[in-house]
Amino acid sequence: MASAKYVFVTGGVTSSLGKGIIASSLAKLLQARGLSVTIQKFDPYINIDPGTLNPYEHGECYVTDDGAETDLDLGHYERFLNIPTSQANNVTTGRIYNSVITKEREGAYLGKTVQVIPHITDEIKRNFRLLGETGKYDIVITEIGGCVGDIESLPFIEAVRQMNWDAGPDDVIVIHLTLIPYLKTAGELKTKPTQHSVKSLLESGIQPDILVCRTEHPLPHDIRKKLALFCNVHINSVIESLDAETIYDVPLMMKREKLDEQVLVKLGLPHDREPAMDGWKEFLGRLKNPLEEVTIGLVGKYVELRDAYKSIAEAFVHAGAQNECKVNIRWIQSETLNREDYREMLDELDGILVAPGFGERGIEGKISAIRYARETGLPFFGICLGMQCAVVEFARNVAGLPEAASTEMNRNTAHPVIDMMEDQKKITTKGGTMRLGAYPCDLRKGSKASLIYGKTRISERHRHRYEFNNAYLEALEAAGMHATGVNPDTGLVEIVELPDHPWFVGVQFHPELKSTVMNPHPLFVRFVRAAMEHVSNKRLVAK
Ligand code: GLN
Numbered sequence: 001m002a003s004a005k006y007v008f009v010t011g012g013v014t015s016s017l018g019k020g021i022i023a024s025s026l027a028k029l030l031q032a033r034g035l036s037v038t039i040q041k042f043d044p045y046i047n048i049d050p051g052t053l054n055p056y057e058h059g060e061c062y063v064t065d066d067g068a069e070t071d072l073d074l075g076h077y078e079r080f081l082n083i084p085t086s087q088a089n090n091v092t093t094g095r096i097y098n099s100v101i102t103k104e105r106e107g108a109y110l111g112k113t114v115q116v117i118p119h120i121t122d123e124i125k126r127n128f129r130l131l132g133e134t135g136k137y138d139i140v141i142t143e144i145g146g147c148v149g150d151i152e153s154l155p156f157i158e159a160v161r162q163m164n165w166d167a168g169p170d171d172v173i174v175i176h177l178t179l180i181p182y183l184k185t186a187g188e189l190k191t192k193p194t195q196h197s198v199k200s201l202l203e204s205g206i207q208p209d210i211l212v213c214r215t216e217h218p219l220p221h222d223i224r225k226k227l228a229l230f231c232n233v234h235i236n237s238v239i240e241s242l243d244a245e246t247i248y249d250v251p252l253m254m255k256r257e258k259l260d261e262q263v264l265v266k267l268g269l270p271h272d273r274e275p276a277m278d279g280w281k282e283f284l285g286r287l288k289n290p291l292e293e294v295t296i297g298l299v300g301k302y303v304e305l306r307d308a309y310k311s312i313a314e315a316f317v318h319a320g321a322q323n324e325c326k327v328n329i330r331w332i333q334s335e336t337l338n339r340e341d342y343r344e345m346l347d348e349l350d351g352i353l354v355a356p357g358f359g360e361r362g363i364e365g366k367i368s369a370i371r372y373a374r375e376t377g378l379p380f381f382g383i384c385l386g387m388q389c390a391v392v393e394f395a396r397n398v399a400g401l402p403e404a405a406s407t408e409m410n411r412n413t414a415h416p417v418i419d420m421m422e423d424q425k426k427i428t429t430k431g432g433t434m435r436l437g438a439y440p441c442d443l444r445k446g447s448k449a450s451l452i453y454g455k456t457r458i459s460e461r462h463r464h465r466y467e468f469n470n471a472y473l474e475a476l477e478a479a480g481m482h483a484t485g486v487n488p489d490t491g492l493v494e495i496v497e498l499p500d501h502p503w504f505v506g507v508q509f510h511p512e513l514k515s516t517v518m519n520p521h522p523l524f525v526r527f528v529r530a531a532m533e534h535v536s537n538k539r540l541v542a543k
Contacts, residue, residue, distance in 0.1 A: 004132030005267045006172045007141045008160045010208070012148045012197025013179040017214045018250075020073030022177055022241065023143045024080035025251040029260035031081055032275035035138040038131050039077040040089040041070075042124070043145035044152040048094040052431050059307030063463045063513055064089070067437025073143065075311050075513065079318075080251070082518045091127045093152065099123060116155055124159035125166075139267070148176075149200040161205040170268035176201060176208035177241075180215040180223070189217060191227050198231040209266050210237040212259065218242065237262055246317075248284060248517060252277065283321055283517050290326035294531040297346060299369045299386075300355035301362045303331035309355055311512035312383070318520035319528045327528055334362030337369055346372050350538075351379040351503075351531035354386030356463075356510065360409045367393045374398075379503035379530035381523070384464055387506030388418045391468055391476070391496060399479035401472075408466050417476070419469040421492075435462050439487055441494040441509070447484035448505060449495050452526045458485075460494070460509035467508065468493035503530035 007026070011019045020041070027037045047053060050061050051069030062075040070090035077085055100123050104114050112119075132140045144160065146153040164172045178194040194213065201208055211233055213219060219227075219240040228235040239257045244250050254260065255275060264271035296316065302308035313329060320327035330349065337345065342365070346352065352373045354366050366386065370393040373380035382390040388406050395404035395417045406418035427433045438459045443450035450456055470491060473483060485495025485507070498504040505523065515521035 003135075003171075004137045004140045005170070005269070006128065006132065006163060006167070007139060007263060007267075008163070008172070008174045009141065009143045009177060010148050010157070010160070010174060010201065010206075011144070011146070011177045012200070013193045015147055017177050017179055018241075018247075019143050019145075019177050020076045021247050021250050022175075022212055022254070023073075023141050024076045025254045026175075026259055026263060027077070027139075027141050028080045028251045028280070029255055029275045029277075030139055030263070032277050032280070033260065033264075033271075033273050035269075036136060037081065037139045037141065038083070038085070038089065038137050039081070039141045039143065040085075040091070040128075040131060041073050041143045041145060042127070042156050043071055043090070043092045044150065044156060045092055045145075046094045046097070047092060048098055048431055049090065049092060051434075055302045055308035056305055059305065060310045061463070062311065063436060063461050063510065065438040065459075065461060069432060069436065069463070071145070072307060072310050075314070076247070078513075079314055079516045082516045088127075088130045091124075093155070096120060096123050096127065096155075117158065120155050121159045121162060124156060125163055128159065128163060138269075148197055148204070154204070157201070157204045157206065164206065170266060173209040173263065173266045174201075174206055175210045175212055175263075177212045177214065180213045180219065180227075182216050189215060189219065189223050191223060191230065194227060195230045202232075207232060209233065210239060210259070210262055212239045212241050214241050214243075216243055237266075246284075246287065248280075248287065248317075251280065252284075279518060283318075286324050287317065287321040290320065290324055292323075292325040292532055292535070293328065294325055294350040294528065294535055295328045295330055295348065296351045296353055296528075296531060297330045297332050297349040297369070298353050298355060299332045299334050299337065299366055301334055301357050301359075303333050306331070311510070311515070312353065312355065315512040315515035315521055315524045316528070318515050318517060319524035322520045322525050323528050323532060325528055325532055327531075332369070334365035334369070337365030338362075342368050343372055346378070349378065350534045351381065351527060353381045353383065353527070354389055356384035356386065358385070358408075363389065363409050367396075371397060374498065374501060374504060377502050377534075379527060379534055380501070380505070381503075381527045382506035383512065384508060384510060387496060387508050388466060388468075390504075390506040391417050391481070394479070394481045394496075394498075395472065395476060398481070399472075399476055401475075406466055415472070417469050417472045418466050420465055421467045424465045434465050437461055439494075439509075440489075441485045442488045443495070444482070444484040444486075447482065447495075448497050448499070448503070449484045449523075452522045454522075457488075460507070460511060461513045462509050464508065468496070502534070503527065 059072045068087035224238045316327040366389045395401040401415040404415040405413035483493040496506045511523045
């Protein structure tokens with residue numbers, strides 16, 4: 001295969017315009033035309049990766065199969081493209097500097113002054129090309145985090161300029177995503193912020209090839225003409241991106257605006273074939289025409305920031321569509337369940353999901369919610385910390401170990417039913433040191449898990465330091481909690497179930513990270529179905 005072509009996506013005017021969604025939508029359309037595409041994100045912050053960031057700072061940390069802790073946009077890439085990403089798909093300024101400084105200490109630049117240009121920019125370009133050089137991709141789309149004009153994105157922008165300068169005439173293009181604000185009092189769409197942001201790109205030596213314009217109102221012809229003239233692009237390269245009802249509408253909106261065709265023309269690639277989007281349209285049809293409705297309580301500590309549970313929320317969208325059921329998420333701050341009257345807050349739910357998390361805050365609220373689900377037969381799904389809390393609740397209230405706890409919350413507990421993994425005990429540094437990435441898990445025959453997956457060996461992604469303490473396995477099994485998924489190499493418990501409950505499943509891994517539009521995760525699909533059954537049973541009882 002000839003070497004890959006590169007599409008860079010920059011952003012201007014403000015952040016949060018949805019560069020990740022535009023990049024994913026474009027990639028989806030190109031993939032649907034038979035091209036092999038990947039997307040990577042370059043972030044301008046100094047952290048080596050977002051693994052040490054509080055979710056309030058940067059939303060969810062997305063984990064890849066190869067154990068990279070990455071930006072949540074990689075989740076969108078996987079959900080849209082249905083192909084896995086890896087460490088190489090997310091690079092930060094911190095990673096770039098780390099490798100240049102390590103090389104400097106090794107003597108790689110001996111005698112030279114190490115500088116932003118060329119050493120940092122060369123390292124950025126080397127990383128830009130890593131996936132392209134594998135020979136696996138026709139097109140590599142690179143999203144540059146932040147806004148043009150930010151001090152911290154300058155080296156990335158300069159590296160994009162150099163890529164453009166190094167490359168053949170149609171090998172590199174730049175798409176600039178911008179905002180066209182609507183001034184209500186003037187009743188007008190305004191182009192000036194976009195003109196300025198393109199000027200700022202031009203000052204860095206980059207002429208964007210295509211403008212994608214986020215707007216609340218359709219762009220009339222005269223506005224498109226003005227943007228084209230002032231920003232020095234062809235009018236067909238001014239692409240309107242209206243606010244969408246769901247992010248999954250965006251690929252078809254971009255198709256209508258011919259973004260994919262413009263990209264192919266500019267890259268000198270054939271563009272006669274229509275993208276095959278039938279499966280995608282079917283998904284949208286099911287998503288938008290639900291026959292039923294359920295309400296799931298999502299109990300977590302970071303619920304004020306929805307991005308903290310992005311993949312879980314999206315997995316419910318996929319699973320809802322699969323079941324032709326609208327899934328409403330009720331976000332429940334776990335601390336509010338510490339109150340006496342918490343049962344009333346959970347009364348109207350059709351299922352409870354207790355979310356992943358770290359630390360002690362809100363833990364007792366999570367345990368109360370689990371107790372309620374266990375006692376009332378409400379479908380329960382616990383993920384990572386949610387599973388660990390389910391083990392603690394069961395040990396305390398069923399297995400006769402009232403002192404049971406996780407040592408993450410109580411170091412000196414008499415019954416550490418959840419304890420730190422042995423190899424974690426010697427680790428003193430925080431970044432990239434958890435049990436991360438994909439591990440195999442064997443499912444017990446006849447268990448709910450094996451029925452749901454339809455096989456006995458699965459692979460799922462992880463991010464944790466604590467585990468089910470196997471010293472309590474026998475006691476908990478005897479009391480009725482089954483460990484139905486176990487790591488074949490270490491015996492680490494990955495799944496617990498209560499066989500006497502309509503649907504009570506806790507998983508140590510993160511199934512939400514592998515749910516995609518074309519491949520909704522079976523655990524989410526079946527959890528939503530259990531919630532639907534709960535609704536119809538409630539209806540029967542009411543009659
Ligand atoms: N804090 C728990 C652990 O480290 C759970 C982690 C999680 O929910 N991702 O094991």
